[in-house]
Amino acid sequence: MAMTPEELQILQRIETQLTTMPFYVVEYVRSKKRAGLSPDTLLQYLYRYQHFFQWLQREGLAQSSDLASIPYTLLAEMKKHDMELYIEYLREETIPYEKETTKKRGDAVVNLSIHALKSLFNYLTKETETEDGESYFYRNVMSKIVLHTKKETASRRAQKISSVILNEQEIHEFLHFVEHEYEAMLTSGISKQRFSRDKERDLAILSLFLGSGIRLGETARILTKKVNLKKQLIDIKRKGAKEDTVGVMDQAIGHLKSYLSIRESRYKASNEVPFLFVTLYGGAARPLSRRSIENLVNKYTAAFAQGEGMSPHKLRHSFAADFIRNGGNIVLLRDQLGHSNIETTSLYTNLSNKDNQQVLNRMEKNRTKQLDIRSESPN
Known part of the structure; x- marks a missing residue:
């Protein structure tokens, strides 16, 4: 399948990172790439491994002069206490931020590092093979590291999501706004020209998110x-x-x-440009990047809300909630969204609180009625 320029760039970055990695990490990446692990994930894992190996050197646990020379025998001998110290370091390390400030890593980034190391150690202890047919080593210290995640009920998670999605009426109003009202908000001639050129394309993208629930990366990779x-x-x-x-x-x-009817003439997009969504750059059609799609979603939703914009993922949430509100069952929604775990999909069954609120309102009304009856009755 054809790859976007972004995907090619990610693969190039992976190859650059691998030049500094030990041979067993290179083997791990090649194996997971064949197994279908996304290039995005592999690149993020490589950044985590680089940070971990550099920490081993600073702490004097690795005596190698470069990362590529760190032997897997060192990982086999790592103690649980050492790994816990590293995780503590991940949480406490200050890292550069905007305008010469610093910040600490969030739980999501720390957990990503732990997942990356767990994946590597599992590979080295279960999937590798020496000339004797044995794994490189068998003692997996990462199996003793437990991820502690914050517990939330499905209802609570649903409430957090429902506060930042479009409801049924808002979906209709939003698309109508982009098609018929957005242009009137533009003040510069250049902005109006660009909108006039991209209107059909942008509407197709927004409508596709809200009419299918597909992901950002999936949208960027669609072939015509x-x-x-x-x-x-x-x-x-x-x-x-x-x-x-x-x-x-x-x-x-x-x-x-509507978009396909103008795609070739307006963007010079011949059959040689396989990707559905394109832009005009340097007089030629180029695939629209994930970042560009994300930016246009944020731009239109911010204008509609007259405030903070939304991400493509929030439009996906909006579709899923509307699907359930209109009688779709959880199995159909799982398949539509491409979830591998139905527990993830079950979150959306809690997004509509209308029935729940109606029950609470009736309860309140009946309790008030009982109080009124008691207050009116003679002592």
Whole structure:
């Protein structure tokens, strides 16, 4: 399958990082790449390994002069206490931030480092093989490190999400705003020219998020030849390089048709440019990057809300909540969103609190009525 310029750049960065890594990390990356682990994840893991190996050197645990020379026997001998010290260091280390300030890592980044190390140690102790057919080593110290995550009920998580998504009416109003009202807010001629050029494309992107629930990365990788307007289906590439087909709502199909009718003439996008969503750069069509898609979603949602914008992921949440509100079941939604775990999908069953609130209102009304009856009755 064709790769976007961003994906090619990520692969180049991976290869650059591998030149400084020990051979067993190179083997790990090659193996996981074949198994379908996304390049994004592999690159982030490599950054985590680099940080970990550099810490080993600073602490005097690794005597090697360069990272590539750190032997796997050192990892085999690591003590639980050493790993706990490293995790503590991850949480406490101050790192550069904006305007010459510093900050500490959030839990998500710390947990990413732990996941990365767990994955590497699992590979080295279970999937590697020496000439004798044995794994490189068997003592997995990372198996003793437990991830402690904050516990939240599904209802609580749903409430946090529902506060930053569009409801059914707002979805309609938002798309109408972009199509008919947004241009009037623009003050410069250049802004109006760009909007006029990109209107059909941008509407197709926004409508597709809200009419199918696909992810940002999946949207950026859509190939024109994989769009079936008649059957209202699009073949996409899910996480882990899994091929899938997703259904699309009528309104999104209509916006896609409008975009495709001007795609070649307006962006000079011939058949040699396989990706569906493109931009005009240097007089030629280029695939629209994930960052560009993210920025345009933020731009339009911020203008609509007259405040803070939203991410493509929030539009995905909006679609999922609307799917459930309209009677869709959790299994169908799981397949539509491409979730591998139905527990993730079950979150959306708690997003609509109308029935729950109606019950509470009735309870309140009945309790008040009982108080009124008691107050009116003679002593």
